[in-house]
Amino acid sequence: MTHARTRPRPVPPAEVRARLGEPEGRVKDKILDHIDDQFRRFIAHSPFLTMATADAAGRADCSPRGDYPGFVKVLDAHTLAIPDRPGNRIADSFRNLAENDGIGLLFLIPGMRETLRVNGSAYPTDEPEVLARMQTEARQPKLAIVVEVAEAYGHCGRALIRSRLWDPASQALAGEMPTMGEMVAEQLGLDIPPAQLDQALQENYRHLY
Amino acid sequence: MQQTVIDRIEPVAEDVVSLTLRGTDGPLAPWEPGAHIDLSLPNWLTRSYSLCGDPADRERYRVAVRHDPLSRGGSEYVHRFLRQGRPLEVSLPRNHFPLLPAAEYLFLAGGIGITPLLPMLRAAAGAGVPASLVYVGRTTASMPFLDELRSRHPGRVRVAATRRDGRPDLAALAATLHPDALVYCCGPAPMLAAAQAAFPAGQLQVERFRPAARTFPANTPFEAVCARSGRTVQVPADTSLLDALVHAGLPVASGCREGVCGSCELALLDGEPEHRDDIGAPRGRMYPCVSRAVSERLVVDL
Numbered sequence: 001m002t003h004a005r006t007r008p009r010p011v012p013p014a015e016v017r018a019r020l021g022e023p024e025g026r027v028k029d030k031i032l033d034h035i036d037d038q039f040r041r042f043i044a045h046s047p048f049l050t051m052a053t054a055d056a057a058g059r060a061d062c063s064p065r066g067d068y069p070g071f072v073k074v075l076d077a078h079t080l081a082i083p084d085r086p087g088n089r090i091a092d093s094f095r096n097l098a099e100n101d102g103i104g105l106l107f108l109i110p111g112m113r114e115t116l117r118v119n120g121s122a123y124p125t126d127e128p129e130v131l132a133r134m135q136t137e138a139r140q141p142k143l144a145i146v147v148e149v150a151e152a153y154g155h156c157g158r159a160l161i162r163s164r165l166w167d168p169a170s171q172a173l174a175g176e177m178p179t180m181g182e183m184v185a186e187q188l189g190l191d192i193p194p195a196q197l198d199q200a201l202q203e204n205y206r207h208l209y
Numbered sequence: 210m211q212q213t214v215i216d217r218i219e220p221v222a223e224d225v226v227s228l229t230l231r232g233t234d235g236p237l238a239p240w241e242p243g244a245h246i247d248l249s250l251p252n253w254l255t256r257s258y259s260l261c262g263d264p265a266d267r268e269r270y271r272v273a274v275r276h277d278p279l280s281r282g283g284s285e286y287v288h289r290f291l292r293q294g295r296p297l298e299v300s301l302p303r304n305h306f307p308l309l310p311a312a313e314y315l316f317l318a319g320g321i322g323i324t325p326l327l328p329m330l331r332a333a334a335g336a337g338v339p340a341s342l343v344y345v346g347r348t349t350a351s352m353p354f355l356d357e358l359r360s361r362h363p364g365r366v367r368v369a370a371t372r373r374d375g376r377p378d379l380a381a382l383a384a385t386l387h388p389d390a391l392v393y394c395c396g397p398a399p400m401l402a403a404a405q406a407a408f409p410a411g412q413l414q415v416e417r418f419r420p421a422a423r424t425f426p427a428n429t430p431f432e433a434v435c436a437r438s439g440r441t442v443q444v445p446a447d448t449s450l451l452d453a454l455v456h457a458g459l460p461v462a463s464g465c466r467e468g469v470c471g472s473c474e475l476a477l478l479d480g481e482p483e484h485r486d487d488i489g490a491p492r493g494r495m496y497p498c499v500s501r502a503v504s505e506r507l508v509v510d511l
Contacts, residue, residue: 044252044282044290069252070282132279137452138466138498206456 031153034077044070052104053096083134083141113157120150137209222353227273236267242328243306249298256283257470259325275321305488306416312389314340319396345369379407420467431502435511450497468499480507
């Protein structure tokens, strides 16, 4: 099946800055090259982040990571460790990091409009003292991702304000969606009742560690 | 659960802070020396700490917390992020380490293990029972409450800073022990092992921060019948009873998940359990975070 594609016109890179204008006064000054006490507190209260990596050719990927607040450990002012909990085992991030160690993280705290961005380079580790700090439900992750911090800065809250992300009323949006089972059954043309897929998924979700 | 507010948080030794928690809903639940409470931390973790204040003070609890360099997020949170004035929910006190009547007491504390022994020493001294404390730590700077102990109990406290004094000779202490004395020991695993080697089992009571290193028979699957809800939960060999119950949506509290704190205690109605905890489960009780089943089926009150 072919799909019609649209290609809105591109703006040449050199013109983008001219269109947007210069950054507001202190924006550049607030970029730190390390995790200070304020950012440490932010990470200690964050149960969720998005993690962006790219392969050698620059093909990018972004994945969610989440656990109890503080699941990302600040090993020192320049080093973080993110546990690798069971997921879909596709391991896109690890495959990317093997080719290209660049990483971009966005930390969120429920109820807080501002977010924390941390960029740097990363590699997998199995260091026992790091994994021991990540034990949950008596299980340690097999691997963790060590992030060597190059930049850390707070991001303003406009996107979260506009998106009403933490407004409880926004959760009604989920009710407008089909279930995952319904989506997958339709997308893959499966002859399995969607409710059965949803139940299997629910079973899977009981084992989080 | 009880509502408190953090009245004071102050350093009491290297890497140790004490927290004074004031009850905000009237008097706090009473406790006996040896008891501990669970703190429900803002980062969703639950951690147990021995009460080390004055049991007669019904307005306040005091605990002391050492910052564990391998913290999974409990002691690190207490040290770095808790602040005076913050509300904090705490459990009712539980006591797996009660002070039993004896003709004489010897208390052996290793570092932060002083916490449950502090109110014990005070209670014994208050009751006029001969009691002494041997308090061991790497350096005096790492040992909380030294000044308080020395001023309150002059002549009863012997301090051994191992870097300076070496380790105390427990065998010599055992040789002069009154036959009806009880020994209470709380400290790191090597100290508990030394105490177990030196003193007769019938005279020694220990409390652990972390589980003892032991080996157990291979895990086998079993089923848990929950009498109240009528549910039957399969427990695979690679899953704890606690996790199986939680995954099935049954309400079980948990804390250490290592068989030392007791917060997941369940009433056992039928079946033969295989106790793997370090608390010493009373008859008809079990700790599902570590304990499993000998029989193929357990019936629990859930």
